[in-house]
Amino acid sequence: MADNNSHTAYPFLGKIDSPADLRKLPLGDLPGVCSDIRGFLINSLAQNPGHFASSMGAVEITVALHYVFNTPYDRIVWDVGHQAYGHKLLTGRRERFSTNRKFGGLSGFPNPDESEYDTFSAGHASNSISAALGMAVASQMNNDSPRRNIVAVIGDASIGGGLAFEGINNAANTPNNLLIILNDNDMSIDANVGSLHRYLARITSSKGYNTLRFKAFRLLKRMHIVTDRGKGIIMRFNNSLKSLISRQQNIFEGLNVRYFGPVDGHDVGLLVRTLNDIKDMTGPRILHIKTVKGKGYAPAEEDPATWHAPGKFDPATGKRPVPPAGKKKLKFQDVFGETLLNLARADRRVVGITAAMPTGTSANILGDTMPERMFDVGISEEHAVTFAGGLAKEGLRPFVAIYSSFLQRSYDQIINDIALQRLPVTFCIDRAGLVGEDGATHHGVFDMAYLRAIPGMVLAAPRDYRALRNLMYTALLHEDGPFAIRYPRGSSNLPDISNPLESVEIGRGEKLRDGSDAVIISIGTSAEDAAKAVYILEGEGISTAHYDLGFIKPLDTDMLRSIGRSGMPIVTVEDGAVNGGAGSAITDFFRSEGIGAEITCLGIPDNFIAQGTVAELKAYCGINTDAIAITVREMIARSKRKTVTA
Secondary structure (H helix, E strand, C coil), X not given: CCCCCCCCCCCCHHHCCCHHHHHCCCHHHHHHHHHXXXXXXXXXXXXXXXXXXXXXXXXXXXXXXXXXXXXXXXXXXECCCCCCHHHHHHCCCCCCHHHCCCCCCCCCCCCCCCCCCCCCCCCCCCCHHHHHHHHXXXXXXXXXXXXXXEEEEEECCHHHCHHHHHHHHHHCCCCCXXXXXXXXXXXXXXXXXXXXXXXXXXXXXXXXXXXXXXXXXXXXXXXXXXXXXXXXXXXXXXXXXXXXXXXXXXXXXXXXXXXEEEEECCCHHHHHHHHHHHCCCCCCEEEEEECCCCCCCHHHHHCCCHHHCCCCCCCCCCCCCCCXXXXXXXXXXHHHHHHHHHHHHHCCCEEEEECXXXXXXXXXXXXXXXXXXXXXXXXXXXXXHHHHHHHHHCCCEEEEEEEXXXXXXXXXXXXXXXXXXXXXXXXXXXXXXXXXXXCCCXXXXXXXXXXXXXXXXXXXXXXXXXXXXXXXXXXXXXXXXXXXXXXXXXXXXXXXXXXXXXXXXXXXXXXXXXXXXXXXXXCCCHHHHHHHHHHHHHHCCCCEEEEECCEEEXXXXXXXXXXXCCCCCEEEEEEEECCCCHHHHHHHHHHHHCCCCCEEEEEECCCCCCCCCHHHHHHHHCCCHHHHHHHHHHHHHHHHXXXXXX
């Protein structure tokens, strides 16, 4: 493998420590820069995995933007962030890129705390247009001189998100000079869905026509025949004429946003010329570029979904490590997918819904077998929830599979469209807890805190696969209101029990082990670390009881009264925000009952957690086996000191 720190391995990229260096190069050198970036990414990501295909497809537009615009004075606002690895290489982070997505290293997404070139946080989808519009309006209000250009780069299907359209709608009605780059690669993670995707595949526009129209407008303005106030009338007339000639209505120009394209997004020279042509225009504009996800690496071009984040691979062949022979280790998402299919086979009312994550959540298991019963709504979490409400209102039983951090977008819909009407919608919350290398924007640590506040919500956290299966079955039988089940990314070392489906009593926890010195109450898969801590403490002569809370709402009040009145110190441990989470719920209950139990709540502290492995982050947050055991020891020591003092 080539040395990614060697200037000789990448003769063009090796000379670029900032976009200012890039802008010194002749236009003819830019294809060489693009080739170097791709080579660097292939060799780096083969050993240090990350989001591969999206950044490979965005190389030319990244180079062209930094070449044409005076960054960081001019602002580039990335959407999603999967596209931005090339941006990091050009903005002074090439030598540190080996730390990408590692604990204490570079974030896997644009992060304003990391670089002045990262103008806005970009870990989620569809926010770039609104953020960039705010910057563009602020620049005008601040009378920035020279003119500050603001560019939003939106891709990987983020244009299908509702927030993107809210931004475009307001861009057309607010004085600004925003430029939107629509990076259209026909993909999100899985294949794009929806009519907008099909529309983008058909849309056409003549560069000559756009240039002629712009020149005509400038001429009419100089002749005082038309003013800026009359510009909208002229645009609407031109758009109508263009639609008549082409027999095609342009949705963006219908919103009074100038449209250019589609343009070959892999012709860096053409991109530079096009950006130079339109960068000084006034008013909001959209440049539509067509790109190939995974461009420049054949395996990724052929299978962009797999190569979105492929893990380690051989850069020469594209081969990825073969898992060890034997039974494949199940993941929670696999158990969800298989159980959902079983429920759907047994009950015609069962349907599945996901938001652009059919394979990520394993909802595709139902979709592959019963495609008419599984709905992928694209990057539209708010719509997914309200759509589920409509299905439930008419007697169906929707199971909505969305990552915890993405479900946050639909909080208003969960409250007003589901809980307020007591609709039986089941939320299967994947990637709950710390997710690892994707970092702060993707950790699913707030769901317990934000869901337990909602009246009528049932909220559960299975500790293993058997519990997940039973909770899904219980949710199907539950008629009165929403039911949420949170579970983590990846696998569990707890037993895989392919049990017959059984309903469980809602609001009941379970004692897993007796003890006489201290109590640990675990929430969800924290049971695994808690059980290991109990074993370690037992070897030290400390007898520790262990309870699985099971339900965060409603709480098992009988079990908690018994624990609280035992007089033993209590440790709660959860893979979620400690503020407002399950431990807070238990503490609030003890207070309301007048139970003066000594309790310590372990969970995610009150700050955003950066990237790292799950093991590193659990240690950092103090919720791993060692931290639990240390806390129990300290509480017992404090209790003994109090007894001696008394």
